[in-house]
Structures are given as structure tokens and as C-alpha cells.
Amino acid sequence: MLSKDYVQYSDASGGPLKPGDVGTLVEDDRSAKPFKVEFKGKAWWYDRQALLVADAANSSSSASSASGNHSGQYRDQSETRYYCATKDSERHEGGPLCRHKGIIKSSHWSCCGNVDADSNSKCSLTVSEEEPSEASWSR
Secondary structure, three states: OEOOOHHHOOOHHHOOOOOOOOOEEEEEOOOOOOEEEEEOOEEEEEOHHHEOOOOHHHOOOOOOEOOOOOOOEEEOOOOOOEOOOOOOHHHHOOOOOOOOOOOOOOOEEOOOOOOOOOOOOOOOOOOOOOOOOHHHOEO
16 A cells, blocks of 8 residues: 655656555565565555555455554465465465465464464564475465
């Protein structure tokens, strides 16, 4: 979701998001313009300041996204094909990438790996710089 002053940041106004639209974060490459966001089939790289985290009420996803103490999405394993969301567009399944360490084979928050579905549970974000092996992604 765009911030109120998004037009001040790089070329954010040229992207597919318009005020009030909620896109999907598909990549954070930790660069100067780190966030690749998809909306209606189009992708754009945005500055950090040009975006806000949309609350669950603004999202059409059945899973909570960026709510309570968590900056990610709760990945309910009964609703996903893969244990974790990766840079591979098929594996992110429309939600944010998993940023926790390792593969978690039960329902969990994509930001920290916490398995407690309560959005107010503690987020102990531990970011992994490398992805686990291919063989461990599928269920």
C-alpha cells in the first residue's frame, strides 16, 4: 500500500499501485529500492518510504498479513502447497517471502517462523541470508 507521500520517492508514482491499492511483496533485495511489489499482474520496485504495510482488513487474503507483532503473513499449511514462500514466484503463493531461518513444516509466520497463529504473539524475527535446499521446500 502506498504511503501518503509516495510521489516524493523515486519513481513510485509510475508503478502499478495507486492510493488505496494493496499489492503483494514478492521480493526484498535490501537495496536502495528494495521492494518488488506485484499488483494486477504488474511488478514494480519501490523505495521503503513509498510503502506502508496494509492491515488484514485491507487484504483479500484469508491469512493475516502484517498484523499485531508480525510483519509477515501467517502461512496456514492446510492452505498452501509449499512449506515456505521463496523468491520463486510459484512458491510465494501470493504472499510475502519467508524471512525466517530454515524450513518450517508446520503453519507459521513468514517473518519469524513463530507457529502461534495469534497475531499478537511475539515476533522474534531472525533473517536468513540463504535459502534452504530445493528438496526441502515441497510438502
